[in-house]
Amino acid sequence: MDTQVNGNTKVDIKGLAEKWKGKRGNLIMILHEIQNHYGYVPREVSLQLSEVLDVPLARIYEVITFYNFFKLEPPGKHTISVCMGTACYLKGGAKLLDEIKNMFAVEEGQTTKDGLFHLQVVRCLGCCGLAPVMMIDGKIFGKVKPDELMNILSPYVKGEV
Amino acid sequence: MIQAKINGIDIKVKEGTSILDAAKKVNINIPTLCKHPDLDATAACGICIVKVKGGNKMLRSCCTPLEKGMDIITHDDELQEARRTVIQLILSNHPNDCLQCARNNNCELQRLAADFGIRTVAFPHVAKELPQDSSSKTINLVPDKCILCGRCVQVCQQMQDVWALSFLERGFQTRISPAGDINLSESPCVRCGQCSAHCPTGAIAEFDQTPEVWKALYDPNKYCVVQIAPAVRVAIGEAFGYPEGANLTGKLYAALRRLGFKAVFDTSFAADLTVMEEAAEFVQRFAHGKGVLPLITSCCPAWVDFMEKFYPDMVKHFSSAKSPHEMLGVLSKTYYAQQNAIDPATIYMVSIMPCTAKKYEIQRSEEMYASGYPDINVSLTTRELARMIKQSGIDFMHLPEAQPDHVLGEYTGAGVIFGATGGVMEAALRTAHYMVTGTDADKVDFENVRGLKGVKETEVNIKGNKIKIAIAHGLENVEYVLRRVQKAIAEKTELPYHFIEVMACPGGCVGGGGQPYGATDKLRVARAHGLYKEDDDKELQYSHHNPYIKKVYKEFLEKPLSEKSHKLLHTHYTGRPLYKK
Numbered sequence: 001m002d003t004q005v006n007g008n009t010k011v012d013i014k015g016l017a018e019k020w021k022g023k024r025g026n027l028i029m030i031l032h033e034i035q036n037h038y039g040y041v042p043r044e045v046s047l048q049l050s051e052v053l054d055v056p057l058a059r060i061y062e063v064i065t066f067y068n069f070f071k072l073e074p075p076g077k078h079t080i081s082v083c084m085g086t087a088c089y090l091k092g093g094a095k096l097l098d099e100i101k102n103m104f105a106v107e108e109g110q111t112t113k114d115g116l117f118h119l120q121v122v123r124c125l126g127c128c129g130l131a132p133v134m135m136i137d138g139k140i141f142g143k144v145k146p147d148e149l150m151n152i153l154s155p156y157v158k159g160e161v
Numbered sequence: 162m163i164q165a166k167i168n169g170i171d172i173k174v175k176e177g178t179s180i181l182d183a184a185k186k187v188n189i190n191i192p193t194l195c196k197h198p199d200l201d202a203t204a205a206c207g208i209c210i211v212k213v214k215g216g217n218k219m220l221r222s223c224c225t226p227l228e229k230g231m232d233i234i235t236h237d238d239e240l241q242e243a244r245r246t247v248i249q250l251i252l253s254n255h256p257n258d259c260l261q262c263a264r265n266n267n268c269e270l271q272r273l274a275a276d277f278g279i280r281t282v283a284f285p286h287v288a289k290e291l292p293q294d295s296s297s298k299t300i301n302l303v304p305d306k307c308i309l310c311g312r313c314v315q316v317c318q319q320m321q322d323v324w325a326l327s328f329l330e331r332g333f334q335t336r337i338s339p340a341g342d343i344n345l346s347e348s349p350c351v352r353c354g355q356c357s358a359h360c361p362t363g364a365i366a367e368f369d370q371t372p373e374v375w376k377a378l379y380d381p382n383k384y385c386v387v388q389i390a391p392a393v394r395v396a397i398g399e400a401f402g403y404p405e406g407a408n409l410t411g412k413l414y415a416a417l418r419r420l421g422f423k424a425v426f427d428t429s430f431a432a433d434l435t436v437m438e439e440a441a442e443f444v445q446r447f448a449h450g451k452g453v454l455p456l457i458t459s460c461c462p463a464w465v466d467f468m469e470k471f472y473p474d475m476v477k478h479f480s481s482a483k484s485p486h487e488m489l490g491v492l493s494k495t496y497y498a499q500q501n502a503i504d505p506a507t508i509y510m511v512s513i514m515p516c517t518a519k520k521y522e523i524q525r526s527e528e529m530y531a532s533g534y535p536d537i538n539v540s541l542t543t544r545e546l547a548r549m550i551k552q553s554g555i556d557f558m559h560l561p562e563a564q565p566d567h568v569l570g571e572y573t574g575a576g577v578i579f580g581a582t583g584g585v586m587e588a589a590l591r592t593a594h595y596m597v598t599g600t601d602a603d604k605v606d607f608e609n610v611r612g613l614k615g616v617k618e619t620e621v622n623i624k625g626n627k628i629k630i631a632i633a634h635g636l637e638n639v640e641y642v643l644r645r646v647q648k649a650i651a652e653k654t655e656l657p658y659h660f661i662e663v664m665a666c667p668g669g670c671v672g673g674g675g676q677p678y679g680a681t682d683k684l685r686v687a688r689a690h691g692l693y694k695e696d697d698d699k700e701l702q703y704s705h706h707n708p709y710i711k712k713v714y715k716e717f718l719e720k721p722l723s724e725k726s727h728k729l730l731h732t733h734y735t736g737r738p739l740y741k742k
Contacts, residue, residue: 043742047740056318056324056325056341056349057340057341057739058318058324058327058340058341061327061342062328062329065329065331065342066330106468112382
């Protein structure tokens with residue numbers, strides 16, 4: 001069974017179910033593949049999965065919402081990760097987060113209305129010496145001051161990155 | 162057997178008994194907010210902690226079996242202090258608006274806080290501010306009041322196999338939510354209300370419709386009439402301090418008259434009528450080969466909803482007879498209105514039910530308006546009625562008993578046992594026997610259809626015909642029965658059953674989701690006993706001998722399964738989607 005989400009991409013749910021059939025923890029493995037494919041787990045895919053696997057939707061959502069990895073909303077074009085680990089927090093990570101929230105009218109865990117940025121909080125990116133740290137799509141920015149954010153983010157807004 | 166000590170008292174219990182249950186045997190109640198006798202221990206709340214003498218670990222007594230030679234301490238300063246801390250932690254994240262809560266005076270958390278004399282909370286208050294969900298108009302979800310005990314989730318997922326409720330997210334963000342974060346009305350919820358009956362706090366309660374009923378009672382242009390279901394009479398006493406299972410039919414009639422109802426009917430009358438229709442339907446299918454077997458009872462609206470959502474292939478097996486309260490509703494606005502020259506448009510029919518799903522049933526389909534009006538205007542639970550009686554200042558305890566109104570209030574023993582699991586089957590078999598043989602069964606009781614076993618299977622012999630029956634209660638028990646039927650149909654082998662009764666709630670309606678709180682198997686048995694006792698005491702124990710049933714058929718309905726009966730007393734079923742979103 002193919003499913004159509006957002007008009008173009010598809011995932012073969014029946015094939016996935018067959019691939020993981022009878023294996024322990026198959027629901028999580030299938031959800032992983034779905035998330036890797038779409039960047040999130042679309043509701044209509046969960047509903048189909050529920051039918052194919054004969055697993056109640058309630059159980060699927062228990063798993064999705066329990067693990068931080070799984071997302072229920074489409075990710076933004078770019079993901080901004082602000083570190084709130086101890087060092088970054090002490091060095092002003094929270095101020096960075098607040099500033100970004102204000103700039104784009106977005107809360108943590110949400111995507112901006114234009115779909116450009118997804119804002120998330122992470123705990124320690126492993127480079128505390130650079131605190132406060134933020135990361136955009138895997139690129140690290142260290143010792144960030146709130147008034148530098150505009151410069152860091154504008155290439156992404158202008159579509160230069 | 163295990164020998165051990167609890168608080169210095171010697172005790173012998175069966176192997177595997179939890180410390181919590183063992184302590185009860187020596188009259189020690191260890192407090193808990195999550196463990197319920199119906200459910201498995203989940204060790205969620207952390208209040209039932211105990212210590213083993215000499216050790217310094219605190220064990221959760223709900224999920225720790227008593228072991229040989231253990232010397233258990235259930236109460237000391239350290240344990241009590243830990244319990245006090247846990248209660249305060251819960252309160253620090255609880256709305257604490259007890260005065261305006263559906264569970265005021267009846268809340269397990271409130272009671273515990275009172276018993277422990279909690280006067281201050283040592284932690285800053287953090288409100289959850291989660292949205293309420295009244296979308297189902299039967300059950301109210303107030304996730305702010307949830308203490309995450311997990312009872313409702315276990316009830317919904319295991320006991321009822323519905324999977325409408327689940328926990329979402331984790332840690333401090335954990336919350337109860339209908340499947341996949343939607344409204345309850347969009348979820349597979351069948352409105353059985355067992356979640357509300359098991360919730361220790363006000364997080365899940367019935368959708369309160371008493372304000373509408375008060376308004377109608379005070380409206381001079383409305384002719385308010387009422388009916389009470391069998392199971393209500395043996396449970397309402399719990400709200401007024403009566404012993405378990407006390408049958409208070411006469412007092413209920415009196416209280417309802419004092420509340421201002423102009424006529425008081427009894428759903429048991431319509432249960433007799435249901436028996437006539439359903440037994441006739443069974444005989445038609447079994448003896449005359451008209452229609453498919455097995456026939457499945459359809460009095461329980463949560464079961465009907467469950468079948469329509471989970472087993473739409475079984476639709477044709479369902480008895481088309483409406484549930485008793487619907488039958489009584491339609492008769493009150495047709496037959497009763499005609500006989501008494503009352504404009505049916507002014508009649509306001511309230512049904513008092515042990516059930517939250519009845520609130521849904523009254524609007525289930527157009528056929529619930531067969532009289533040309535809503536056949537039932539409002540359906541209240543036993544809990545709501547108890548509140549109305551208290552609010553009205555009626556001294557229930559000392560109230561002289563009263564009689565119901567004639568015709569629609571007259572019933573036999575067969576009608577009143579509808580409230581217990583197996584009761585519908587037993588009543589229908591008594592009449593089916595008569596319809597097939599023309600004589601009454603020698604033995605009135607079909608005893609092996611009674612009791613709390615999840616699935617009861619037996620055979621009944623009517624004039625050389627073996628009728629194979631199954632009775633299931635608690636929706637988790639349905640699967641076994643229906644899978645057997647589906648398999649036999651698919652493989653074209655002999656049917657395992659001819660007649661199946663299902664009630665969604667454990668114990669049947671006596672254990673209904675709208676009954677007073679605190680139901681356990683012991684209480685369910687006591688309530689059922691109250692009904693069987695009334696059956697024994699009744700002069701008439703066969704629905705077909707009810708003279709008023711005969712009268713209504715003669716004057717109005719003609720005969721069972723007549724055209725008029727079909728129009729007024731029967732309904733259709735249809736498959737429904739599990740998820741509406």
